[in-house]
Amino acid sequence: MILNNVNYETYTKNYPDKDGYFGKYGGVYLPEELIIPVSEVNDAYMTICKSSKFVNELRRIRKEFQGRPTPISHLERLSTKIGGAQIYVKREDLNHTGAHKLNHCMGEGLLAKYMGKKKLIAETGAGQHGVALATAAAFFGLECDIYMGSVDIKKQAPNVARMKILGARVIEVTHGLQTLKEAVDAAFEAYSKEYKDSIYCIGSVVGPHPFPAMVRDFQSVIGIESRAQFLEMTGELPDAIVACVGGGSNSIGMFSGFLNDPVDIYGVEPLGRGPKLGDHAASLVYGTEGVMHGFNSIMLKDNNGEPAPVYSIASGLDYPSSGPEHSFLMEKGRIKYDAIGDDESIDAFFELSRMEGIIPAIESSHAVAYGIKLAKSMNKGSILICLSGRGDKDLEYVIENYGTRE
Ligand SMILES: *Cc1c(COP(=O)(O)O)cnc(C)c1O
Numbered sequence: 001m002i003l004n005n006v007n008y009e010t011y012t013k014n015y016p017d018k019d020g021y022f023g024k025y026g027g028v029y030l031p032e033e034l035i036i037p038v039s040e041v042n043d044a045y046m047t048i049c050k051s052s053k054f055v056n057e058l059r060r061i062r063k064e065f066q067g068r069p070t071p072i073s074h075l076e077r078l079s080t081k082i083g084g085a086q087i088y089v090k091r092e093d094l095n096h097t098g099a100h101k102l103n104h105c106m107g108e109g110l111l112a113k114y115m116g117k118k119k120l121i122a123e124t125g126a127g128q129h130g131v132a133l134a135t136a137a138a139f140f141g142l143e144c145d146i147y148m149g150s151v152d153i154k155k156q157a158p159n160v161a162r163m164k165i166l167g168a169r170v171i172e173v174t175h176g177l178q179t180l181k182e183a184v185d186a187a188f189e190a191y192s193k194e195y196k197d198s199i200y201c202i203g204s205v206v207g208p209h210p211f212p213a214m215v216r217d218f219q220s221v222i223g224i225e226s227r228a229q230f231l232e233m234t235g236e237l238p239d240a241i242v243a244c245v246g247g248g249s250n251s252i253g254m255f256s257g258f259l260n261d262p263v264d265i266y267g268v269e270p271l272g273r274g275p276k277l278g279d280h281a282a283s284l285v286y287g288t289e290g291v292m293h294g295f296n297s298i299m300l301k302d303n304n305g306e307p308a309p310v311y312s313i314a315s316g317l318d319y320p321s322s323g324p325e326h327s328f329l330m331e332k333g334r335i336k337y338d339a340i341g342d343d344e345s346i347d348a349f350f351e352l353s354r355m356e357g358i359i360p361a362i363e364s365s366h367a368v369a370y371g372i373k374l375a376k377s378m379n380k381g382s383i384l385i386c387l388s389g390r391g392d393k394d395l396e397y398v399i400e401n402y403g404t405r406e
Pocket residue numbers: 099100101128203204205244245246247248249250251316317361363364388389390
């Protein structure tokens with residue numbers, strides 16, 4: 001398929017280019033002391049990812065430890081109730097640790113091993129990435145330093161405990177607003193000093209090249225499996241696919257399998273409390289071009305051009321930008337982006353739980369809410385939604401704020 005001068009048959013080979021650009025988005029925007037460490041990761045990844053030993057080992061780990069392939073479930077009761085398109089979900093909630101994040105964390109851990117590194121370094125906001133990475137570190141016998149703001153440490157006590165139980169060091173970041181942004185800065189700073197023995201592991205398809213490309217490649221297992229499974233189940237491709245977009249890793253992993261197919265693709269961002277700046281984190285829908293955290297993409301800015309404060313009920317989605325590949329695919333018209341608010345996502349959270357016996361993560365509930373709306377607007381056909389994670393982590397919050405809706 002060729003659309004607006006992009007050939008999707010050869011797309012993955014040509015995007016990003018060798019400097020890490022998807023059109024004008026992506027690249028490496030870093031202080032000097034980080035250029036060498038990051039280009040070392042790039043060189044190593046470009047070589048190692050072609051080695052059949054690496055690929056086969058990752059495959060084996062995914063099967064024997066992580067629980068792949070994850071199934072696709074046909075939501076028969078929900079589809080019948082809606083009366084439009086048939087809805088299917090790709091069950092990334094059934095990964096070990098309960099979400100898609102292990103797809104790239106195990107890849108990053110294995111890469112660290114092949115590079116002879118001893119330690120994984122990362123930041124975490126809500127703690128989900130930290131827990132997934134701590135899991136990978138324990139599996140590979142690596143040290144793990146997770147940088148986390150004091151405010152987040154207080155809010156996310158169970159995840160902090162999980163990381164510690166898994167053997168990671170949680171390093172408290174006490175300056176500034178003491179949240180994710182400061183934790184990113186602290187993790188980068190530590191990495192620039194310790195890169196000889198360590199590797200920085202990003203939590204999504206964001207950051208400087210090669211991270212957006214590398215994390216996409218690791219997450220592409222979602223799309224590859226989904227396409228084959230869906231064809232086998234139904235004999236056809238889905239008419240539409242849907243996924244939630246925070247940094248954009250589960251979505252790009254899913255979408256990458258279908259870019260060259262006649263399939264409508266929808267990315268769903270968090271509209272939070274509404275469209276006013278500060279009330280949401282729908283960076284692609286409302287943002288403008290800019291550089292943050294080492295890459296050029298579309299982002300939400302404040303009056304000084306700095307990353308704007310963002311909000312969503314789903315802590316995995318409240319990031320003021322998205323991966324550069326999303327900005328590119330939006331600009332080229334291949335993917336449509338829309339936003340779903342807190343309340344709609346909570347309704348979908350309960351609907352999926354009641355109708356299908358699957359309690360979704362609040363992040364994933366955004367995709368489910370959008371999928372339900374889309375199904376209503378179609379009177380036939382099929383929709384495949386990426387269910388990025390399970391909702392156990394959200395139960396306490398939901399019960400406290402919304403009850404159990406008996
Ligand atoms: C972290 C997380 C997300 C958001 O991350 P992406 O990189 O956009 O995929 C979505 N869903 C779940 C369950 C998560 O844990």
